Amino acid sequence: MSSRLLQKLRAVEPWQRTLIIMFVAQLLTAVGFSVIFPFLSLYVTELGSRTALSTEFLAGAVFSAQALTMMIASPIWGSVADRYGRKLMVERAMFGGAVVMLLMGFVRSGEELVLLRALQGTITGTVAAANALVAAVAPRQRSGYAMGLLLMGQTTGVAIGPLIGGVLADAFGYRFTFILTSALLLAGGLLVYWGIEENRARQPETAVKKRSFLADWRHVFQAKGVILTYSLRFLANLGQTLLIPFAPLLIATLLVDSDHLNTITGLVIGVSAAAGTITAVYLGRLGDRVGHGQVLKWSALAAGLFFLPQSLVTSPWQLLVLQAFTGAAAGGIVPSLSALLARYTEPGEEGSVYGIENSIAAAARAVAPLVGSVIAFWFDLRATFVATAVIFLLVAAVAFLRLPVGAAAPAPQPGD
Numbered sequence: 001m002s003s004r005l006l007q008k009l010r011a012v013e014p015w016q017r018t019l020i021i022m023f024v025a026q027l028l029t030a031v032g033f034s035v036i037f038p039f040l041s042l043y044v045t046e047l048g049s050r051t052a053l054s055t056e057f058l059a060g061a062v063f064s065a066q067a068l069t070m071m072i073a074s075p076i077w078g079s080v081a082d083r084y085g086r087k088l089m090v091e092r093a094m095f096g097g098a099v100v101m102l103l104m105g106f107v108r109s110g111e112e113l114v115l116l117r118a119l120q121g122t123i124t125g126t127v128a129a130a131n132a133l134v135a136a137v138a139p140r141q142r143s144g145y146a147m148g149l150l151l152m153g154q155t156t157g158v159a160i161g162p163l164i165g166g167v168l169a170d171a172f173g174y175r176f177t178f179i180l181t182s183a184l185l186l187a188g189g190l191l192v193y194w195g196i197e198e199n200r201a202r203q204p205e206t207a208v209k210k211r212s213f214l215a216d217w218r219h220v221f222q223a224k225g226v227i228l229t230y231s232l233r234f235l236a237n238l239g240q241t242l243l244i245p246f247a248p249l250l251i252a253t254l255l256v257d258s259d260h261l262n263t264i265t266g267l268v269i270g271v272s273a274a275a276g277t278i279t280a281v282y283l284g285r286l287g288d289r290v291g292h293g294q295v296l297k298w299s300a301l302a303a304g305l306f307f308l309p310q311s312l313v314t315s316p317w318q319l320l321v322l323q324a325f326t327g328a329a330a331g332g333i334v335p336s337l338s339a340l341l342a343r344y345t346e347p348g349e350e351g352s353v354y355g356i357e358n359s360i361a362a363a364a365r366a367v368a369p370l371v372g373s374v375i376a377f378w379f380d381l382r383a384t385f386v387a388t389a390v391i392f393l394l395v396a397a398v399a400f401l402r403l404p405v406g407a408a409a410p411a412p413q414p415g416d
Contacts, residue, residue: 014197015137019146021195022090022130023153025188029094029126030157032101032184035165036177038269041245043113043174050109058110060369063245065114067366069121071359074128078355079213086133086351087198089125094189096123098182105178121362126188127154128358132350133198135342143342144292148284148335152277155331159273162266216352225344225404226353229337230360232395236300236333237364239307239391242372243384244269247319250381254316268320272327283332284339292336292343297399299332304392311385333395 012020036043041059049055081089100120107113130150138146165177221227248265255264287295306326313319338357345353375387 015139015146018137018196019134019149021191022134023149025090025094025191026126026130026150026153027157028184028188028191029097030154031161031164032157032181032188034158034161034269034273035168035181035184036101036104036174037165038162038244038248038266039165039169039174039177040113042169044110046174047107047110047113049111051111053111055110058114060373061114062110062117063369064366065118066121067362069118070125070362071121071366073122074125074358074362075217075352075355076213077125078128078132078351078353078358079216081129081132081351081355082216082349085198086129086136087192087196089351090129090133090192090196091189093124093126093129094185094192097126098185098189100124101178101185102182105175105182125355125358126185127361128354131338131354131357133196135338135350135354136347140342142288144284144287144295144335144339145281146284147338147342148281148287151280151284151331151335151338155273155277155280155327159270159277162269163263166263166266216349217356220345220349220352220356223344223346226341228398228402228404229340229344230357232296232398233334233337233357234360234364235391235395235398236330236337237361238368238371239303239388239395240330241365241368242388242391245369246372246376246381246384250385251316251319253381254313254319264316268316268323271320272323272330275324275327276331279328279331280335284335287332287336287339292339293399293403295332296336296340296403297396299329299336300392300396300399302329303333304389304394304396307385307389307392311382311389330392 040062044059044062045055049058077089077092097120100116100123104113104116104120107116131147134146134150135143168177168180247268251265251268283295283299303326306322306329310319310322310326313322338354341353341357342350371387372384375383
């Protein structure tokens with residue numbers, strides 16, 4: 001069966017083969033990371049603290065530490081990828097992540113977990129590495145489809161992971177979920193190692209190798225539309241992650257029986273990701289035809305409008321339905337932004353482009369819990385949903401008013 005599958009993969013175009021393999025690898029790693037992500041704060045509470053630090057502080061630090069170190073490391077890894085190979089950076093992220101996640105299953109305190117999360121942010125970055133590899137090999141006129149398929153792999157994993165994690169955590173404890181995550185990352189890394197051949201000799205010669213890292217990043221930022229696109233990426237990721245620490249708290253207030261809180265929380269998170277999975281590839285292809293700017297504008301507007309009524313829900317099923325709608329709308333945002341970056345920048349600098357993008361997304365993840373905590377403290381939990389709606393409406397407004405006109409046009413097709 002495996003040899004037959006490899007023969008079929010060899011029959012397709014090289015860029016399509018790379019995309020298929022990266023889709024599967026992205027799916028495996030997304031399942032692994034999302035198995036543990038919704039329950040990290042509960043794991044910290046179980047571990048406790050061996051210093052004067054409170055478990056509440058450690059529960060926040062376990063999220064922000066990884067985001068901060070990834071924010072610093074991602075642009076550096078991206079520039080390294082442009083010089084020494086993007087496949088190598090995917091392998092670094094997956095194999096390194098497998099080792100770190102395995103160690104997390106054996107920590108003895110919340111402080112040790114926070115340190116390993118910081119190390120994780122430094123070493124991993126699978127999404128940026130995968131985006132750079134696929135963007136480098138996919139034709140520019142198919143970039144929306146390629147980025148949409150990658151996002152589909154990621155969101156499918158995010159949809160499945162929390163449900164698996166909730167069941168396994170209840171049955172075997174939190175430590176087992178980290179071992180499972182390590183195994184999935186190892187499998188994804190081996191798939192990339194054996195299945196992808198990056199022929200760098202065929203890639204166009206660029207000035208990347210002759211520039212310094214700072215010159216790489218400056219060159220990327222000087223491209224028209226890039227700074228605006230990065231700003232929209234920050235806002236979009238801020239909106240997507242702001243609710244993660246607070247959604248379980250709101251769900252708990254809606255439940256009469258809290259015995260199944262983990263399962264219902266995983267279901268709400270999963271259904272949003274599943275809806276995004278369904279729409280990501282379609283909206284990516286649509287962007288290739290009508291322009292990624294158009295898809296971005298209307299997707300962000302729809303997401304903002306669907307988030308508003310979530311502040312008024314009175315039962316979990318209402319939140320579940322509205323999360324499905326917002327997830328479906330948001331499925332067009334990230335592929336559109338990634339495809340726009342491919343349009344605005346030059347071939348050969350994909351590592352730098354998507355390394356910076358991942359750094360900006362990580363910065364949003366670091367800021368989001370703080371912003372959400374301030375809003376929840378000054379107002380209430382429901383106000384965080386209103387704030388999320390406002391952020392997505394702001395993304396839509398800025399895209400309508402400031403996005404370069406060329407972004408609304410479809411990419412030129414071969415022969416045009």
